[in-house]
Amino acid sequence: MAVCFSLAKFANAATVPVHDPSVVIVYKDANGNSYPSNYATGSRTKYYYIFGTQVGAAYSRDMINWTAFTPSFSINGTTTNNYYQIVKSEADYAEHTTLDKVKENLWAPDVIYNKALGKWTMYFSLSGNEFKSSIILFTSSKIEGPYEKVGSVVHGGFTNSTTSIGRTDYAKMTGTSTVDDRYLDNSGKWDNTYAVSCIDPSVLYDETGKLWLVYGSWSGGIFLLKLNEQTGLRDYSYNYGLGNSPVWNGNRLRFDPYMGVHIAGGYYVSGEGPYIRYLKDANGIGYYYMFISMGFYSPEGGYTMRVFRSSTIDGQYTDVTGDNAVFDRYIFNYGNNTQYGMPIMQNYKYNWWNMASVSQGHNSVLSDEDGSAYIVYHTKFDNGTIWHNVEVHQIFFNENGWPLAAPFEYRVGFGLTKSKHSKEEITGRYSVITHNSVDYAKLKSNLEEEMYVNADGTLTGAYSGTWTYNFAFGKHYITLTTNAGTFKGVVCEQLMDGLSARTVAFTAMNSNNERCLWGYKRTNTATIATTNYRGESLIVGDRQYSLTWDDYNRFNKQSVSGDFEIEYLFDNYTQASENWHNWAIAIKTSSETWHLRADAWSVGTFTGATVNHTYTWEWSHFKDVYKNKKVRLKVSRIGTSINIFSYVDSVLVYSCTSANAPMNEVDVYLGGETCYLDVKKISVAQLGAREVVGTTNEDGTYTVPFNSVKGNTTSVSGDFELVYIFNNYHNPVSIDYWDNYILRAISGSSTMLIRADAYAMDVFGSLAYSYDWNWNNFVSIMTGGHVELRISRSGSTILYKAIITSRDGDVYNYQVIQTGAPRTPMSFGFTGEESMQDFFVVEKISSEGSDIVTGKTKSQNILSATNVYSFEKVLYVNAADSGELEIYNVEGKSFGRIKYNKGLNQIYSLSEGFYLIGGIKIIIF
Numbered sequence: 001m002a003v004c005f006s007l008a009k010f011a012n013a014a015t016v017p018v019h020d021p022s023v024v025i026v027y028k029d030a031n032g033n034s035y036p037s038n039y040a041t042g043s044r045t046k047y048y049y050i051f052g053t054q055v056g057a058a059y060s061r062d063m064i065n066w067t068a069f070t071p072s073f074s075i076n077g078t079t080t081n082n083y084y085q086i087v088k089s090e091a092d093y094a095e096h097t098t099l100d101k102v103k104e105n106l107w108a109p110d111v112i113y114n115k116a117l118g119k120w121t122m123y124f125s126l127s128g129n130e131f132k133s134s135i136i137l138f139t140s141s142k143i144e145g146p147y148e149k150v151g152s153v154v155h156g157g158f159t160n161s162t163t164s165i166g167r168t169d170y171a172k173m174t175g176t177s178t179v180d181d182r183y184l185d186n187s188g189k190w191d192n193t194y195a196v197s198c199i200d201p202s203v204l205y206d207e208t209g210k211l212w213l214v215y216g217s218w219s220g221g222i223f224l225l226k227l228n229e230q231t232g233l234r235d236y237s238y239n240y241g242l243g244n245s246p247v248w249n250g251n252r253l254r255f256d257p258y259m260g261v262h263i264a265g266g267y268y269v270s271g272e273g274p275y276i277r278y279l280k281d282a283n284g285i286g287y288y289y290m291f292i293s294m295g296f297y298s299p300e301g302g303y304t305m306r307v308f309r310s311s312t313i314d315g316q317y318t319d320v321t322g323d324n325a326v327f328d329r330y331i332f333n334y335g336n337n338t339q340y341g342m343p344i345m346q347n348y349k350y351n352w353w354n355m356a357s358v359s360q361g362h363n364s365v366l367s368d369e370d371g372s373a374y375i376v377y378h379t380k381f382d383n384g385t386i387w388h389n390v391e392v393h394q395i396f397f398n399e400n401g402w403p404l405a406a407p408f409e410y411r412v413g414f415g416l417t418k419s420k421h422s423k424e425e426i427t428g429r430y431s432v433i434t435h436n437s438v439d440y441a442k443l444k445s446n447l448e449e450e451m452y453v454n455a456d457g458t459l460t461g462a463y464s465g466t467w468t469y470n471f472a473f474g475k476h477y478i479t480l481t482t483n484a485g486t487f488k489g490v491v492c493e494q495l496m497d498g499l500s501a502r503t504v505a506f507t508a509m510n511s512n513n514e515r516c517l518w519g520y521k522r523t524n525t526a527t528i529a530t531t532n533y534r535g536e537s538l539i540v541g542d543r544q545y546s547l548t549w550d551d552y553n554r555f556n557k558q559s560v561s562g563d564f565e566i567e568y569l570f571d572n573y574t575q576a577s578e579n580w581h582n583w584a585i586a587i588k589t590s591s592e593t594w595h596l597r598a599d600a601w602s603v604g605t606f607t608g609a610t611v612n613h614t615y616t617w618e619w620s621h622f623k624d625v626y627k628n629k630k631v632r633l634k635v636s637r638i639g640t641s642i643n644i645f646s647y648v649d650s651v652l653v654y655s656c657t658s659a660n661a662p663m664n665e666v667d668v669y670l671g672g673e674t675c676y677l678d679v680k681k682i683s684v685a686q687l688g689a690r691e692v693v694g695t696t697n698e699d700g701t702y703t704v705p706f707n708s709v710k711g712n713t714t715s716v717s718g719d720f721e722l723v724y725i726f727n728n729y730h731n732p733v734s735i736d737y738w739d740n741y742i743l744r745a746i747s748g749s750s751t752m753l754i755r756a757d758a759y760a761m762d763v764f765g766s767l768a769y770s771y772d773w774n775w776n777n778f779v780s781i782m783t784g785g786h787v788e789l790r791i792s793r794s795g796s797t798i799l800y801k802a803i804i805t806s807r808d809g810d811v812y813n814y815q816v817i818q819t820g821a822p823r824t825p826m827s828f829g830f831t832g833e834e835s836m837q838d839f840f841v842v843e844k845i846s847s848e849g850s851d852i853v854t855g856k857t858k859s860q861n862i863l864s865a866t867n868v869y870s871f872e873k874v875l876y877v878n879a880a881d882s883g884e885l886e887i888y889n890v891e892g893k894s895f896g897r898i899k900y901n902k903g904l905n906q907i908y909s910l911s912e913g914f915y916l917i918g919g920i921k922i923i924i925f
Contacts, residue, residue: 018052072145094128132157156198217272221265273362293361295334306341413807537849541676555671694836765820
């Protein structure tokens with residue numbers, strides 16, 4: 001800990017300047033009373049409080065938006081802010097005799113609820129001249145105060161030359177008032193290479209219910225003291241060492257009779273702000289994790305948070321490579337030396353930031369009731385000032401049980417997802433930041449580099465190697481085996497600081513060289529043109545299987561440029577006489593062709609490119625993999641990587657990557673050899689810059705005025721279907737229903753605005769609304785809600801249908817039916833009010849062909865799949881004869897029948913939902 005200066009003009013929301021923040025969970029009732037837990041009925045409101053140096057403090061409901069306040073103090077029940085009088089005996093000992101001087105040196109408090117006392121206990125350190133420091137206990141029945149002094153817990157800086165409260169306490173503990181020579185240097189003053197600097201307290205109950213104080217800074221190191229659970233003060237009955245003698249482990253001090261258990265540092269090695277919490281990793285294995293900030297606290301001081309752990313509270317604490325947290329000699333352990341303690345992050349800067357985050361440190365750790373954990377710390381910047389603010393990152397554990405900080409600040413609802421990430425979701429172009437040592441004195445920082453996570457399991461770019469992902473029942477482990485070592489971490493969903501764009505990210509560590517690596521998938525908006533081919537309106541090849549492998553004139557051709565995705569859905573008809581009698585993809589530049597067969601074979605590649613494959617089949621059974629099966633095929637180019645994914649019956653069976661592929665315009669051909677493809681859908685997506693409507697402030701709020709920021713528009717004509725997929729961010733400091741997305745429906749010179757809260761302005765035609773939410777929950781539903789909005793026109797009727805998934809996973813439906821709508825060309829786009837929208841997909845859908853194909857025979861190679869099945873919006877009935885089927889909803893109620901003919905029937909009339917048809921559970925989506 002060290003002196004800081006709080007800048008009041010930055011004291012709003014996430015930028016609250018609380019130096020050395022210590023976090024605690026508080027529940028409050030309607031009368032403002034504060035408790036450590038909720039009431040049985042859940043009637044209390046949960047808050048997070050942080051306390052820091054120079055009486056700084058703040059509270060928050062979400063650890064995002066903080067409100068600053070100053071805790072109050074009292075003397076004999078009378079509230080006062082005369083800090084000198086509040087701690088007069090300790091202030092006189094510290095040689096601070098004015099209110100301002102005392103406040104300036106009140107450093108790094110920790111607040112914990114004492115179960116026996118039934119009060120909030122605050123442990124504050126008063127830093128004094130010549131190490132004459134004290135840790136002082138205050139108590140209060142309310143979290144904000146007033147706090148009344150109870151007494152001092154431990155002292156430093158006392159000598160044999162004068163009588164003092166420190167020397168008196170030493171005598172109470174050791175039985176002698178003569179300070180032993182080991183605490184003193186040759187001049188008789190406090191020896192700061194052995195003796196403790198008595199500041200930076202943190203207090204915790206261990207797993208057996210014992211109460212402990214962790215304290216210390218640089219000097220003799222970090223120590224652990226047993227406290228009396230009934231009083232909160234020192235437990236003088238607890239013995240350390242052999243009588244009044246210290247205990248050594250070689251040259252490492254283990255116990256000191258007065259200072260306690262030596263758990264870190266020594267010999268004036270850097271290290272301060274110790275914080276210990278018992279945490280369980282993803283496998284339920286618990287350790288006491290100790291976080292220490294090493295280096296000097298100023299922006300250029302190389303300040304970093306390091307991590308050690310122990311199976312017992314009193315140590316020994318070791319880092320990920322086994323290095324002991326206690327030193328046996330002086331070592332310069334910061335700057336370029338990050339050997340001791342795993343540095344959880346170091347100076348870094350994202351590309352869109354104006355300033356780098358530097359000198360992160362003096363953290364606390366929160367273990368929330370749901371088992372999640374968070375690191376709460378102050379950070380400074382590379383702008384030449386001493387500005388600082390609080391940041392909160394969620395903590396995840398890799399498969400070895402070591403904590404990792406999420407790459408971006410915590411946001412409610414983001415983190416580890418309940419469902420498994422697909423290979424498609426993880427694959428892509430990433431920006432990565434390696435947390436290396438830098439030239440701290442020149443305020444340098446770690447910057448983004450580019451890395452590709454490829455579908456074939458390889459890595460290219462800043463790191464080369466391979467990657468694997470293991471869902472592991474929600475633990476989301478990822479292993480990156482690279483040319484710089486192996487990084488083990490987790491995959492998480494994150495909201496990017498300052499952009500409010502959702503992305504897939506990872507955080508990982510290389511334990512051998514003690515380096516952390518962060519990565520996030522670069523975001524885009526997919527602008528998609530989709531054509532559904534009904535019946536048999538698009539056949540590639542013919543039923544005589546005459547298609548040859550290089551007959552590109554008979555292949556389906558799509559011309560694309562830049563980053564793109566093409567998705568095909570087709571029935572792959574083949575007699576499978578040979579492995580290569582299946583679908584194929586050819587990608588052509590003006591001079592070269594990469595022809596890829598379904599059996600993982602390339603006929604020609606691009607110059608300088610490398611092609612690798614991964615597949616799930618056994619070659620002895622390969623001919624059955626695609627034979628007369630429904631195939632979903634995706635071709636994706638991101639930068640210099642082309643990834644191909646092949647699914648059979650919705651299961652990924654094959655993926656392939658061409659790394660270092662060309663980036664110029666290409667033609668993509670879908671065809672095959674000795675087969676024919678009954679194509680059902682082709683979607684061509686251009687992957688452009690992420691479209692965001694609205695703006696976000698540094699404090700995580702959205703304050704854009706009504707209809708002042710407008711997004712792109714999409715033009716349509718005739719009967720159409722248009723799909724928008726986006727996240728909606730409601731202003732977190734607002735309770736107004738209308739502070740959400742607004743759809744702009746434009747016809748000629750008229751613009752109708754349809755709000756998310758079932759209200760519209762400048763209406764043309766007539767609107768009818770329906771929704772299934774409870775208005776009491778509406779704001780929380782829309783705060784980070786995932787929205788899929790489908791707009792479709794048939795004649796003069798337009799249907800607006802939104803499926804909204806809240807951050808807690810609940811699904812809501814919102815529908816607007818517009819009658820008397822214009823039949824003329826229209827365009828659609830978005831605006832909002834005190835909100836922001838992050839767009840993932842903008843899709844225009846058209847259809848060709850008729851709904852039902854009938855009369856096929858066995859000789860025509862009818863798909864041999866289940867008689868009744870679905871894929872996306874289509875219900876398939878493969879029947880030997882004509883007939884009817886009863887349709888039931890999920891509650892078992894019949895609501896209709898469908899007629900079908902002999903052969904393969906494709907039925908498009910069912911709306912999205914869950915059905916029971918012919919004894920089969922069917923999902924239409």
